Amino acid sequence: MVEETKNARKLANYISSTNLRIVKKNSYDYNNMGALLTDIVLQAGLSYENVVLPRVSFILNVLNKKNTLKDYVAFIEIHGIEYALQCKNKRKINLMKDLLVFLSNHNINKCTDFKNFIKDLRNHQELIAIKGIGPKTINYTQKLLGLDTIAVDRHIITYCKNAGINESNYFNIKKIVEYAADFLNIPRSVMDDSIWYFMSTQ
Numbered sequence: 001m002v003e004e005t006k007n008a009r010k011l012a013n014y015i016s017s018t019n020l021r022i023v024k025k026n027s028y029d030y031n032n033m034g035a036l037l038t039d040i041v042l043q044a045g046l047s048y049e050n051v052v053l054p055r056v057s058f059i060l061n062v063l064n065k066k067n068t069l070k071d072y073v074a075f076i077e078i079h080g081i082e083y084a085l086q087c088k089n090k091r092k093i094n095l096m097k098d099l100l101v102f103l104s105n106h107n108i109n110k111c112t113d114f115k116n117f118i119k120d121l122r123n124h125q126e127l128i129a130i131k132g133i134g135p136k137t138i139n140y141t142q143k144l145l146g147l148d149t150i151a152v153d154r155h156i157i158t159y160c161k162n163a164g165i166n167e168s169n170y171f172n173i174k175k176i177v178e179y180a181a182d183f184l185n186i187p188r189s190v191m192d193d194s195i196w197y198f199m200s201t202q
Contacts, residue, residue: 008179034072
C-alpha cells in the first residue's frame with residue numbers, strides 16, 4: 001500500500017507537470033444490452049473509433065428502443081451473430097455466444113441487471129471463467145455501465161512507464177492510477193480516458 005501510494009503521487013506529479021489534457025472519450029452508462037455486448041466483445045485489439053464504435057452505432061440503430069438481452073437474442077436468431085457483430089472473427093463470435101449463455105443463465109436481461117451483478121466483486125470470478133474475459137474486460141464493462149474505475153490496457157502501462165513507474169501487476173497499476181486520479185480530484189474513468197486519448201494519438 002505504501003509503495004502504491006508513493007507511485008500514485010509520482011504519477012500525479014507527472015500528470016500535472018505534463019499538463020495531460022483531461023478528456024472523456026465515451027458517453028458511458030449504456031442502456032442497450034446489444035450495444036453494450038458489441039462494445040465488450042469487439043474492444044480488445046481493435047480500433048475503437050474505426051471498428052468498434054461504428055458497430056455499436058449499427059446495433060443502436062437497428063434495435064432502436066429494443067434494449068434488453070432478449071431483444072438482442074431475437075435479432076441474432078434472425079440474422080446471426082456475424083451479421084450482428086459485423087465481424088467474422090471466430091474468437092469474438094465464440095465470446096459473444098458464451099456471454100449470451102452466461103447472462104441468460106444468470107437472469108441478466110437489462111443493463112441495470114448487469115450493472116448490479118458486476119458491482120459485486122464475488123461475481124467476477126464467474127465472469128473470468130469465460131474464455132476471453134479477464135480483469136481488464138471486467139473493469140472496461142464496469143466503465144461502460146457508468147461505474148467509476150480504471151481498465152488497465154497497454155496505453156496505461158506505457159504511460160506509467162513514461163512516468164518512471166515500473167510495475168507490471170495489473171491490480172497494482174490499477175490502484176496506482178486510481179489513487180493518482182483521487183489525488184488530482186479527477187474521476188477515475190475520466191483519468192483512464194485521458195491517458196488513453198493521449199497515448200493513442202502519439
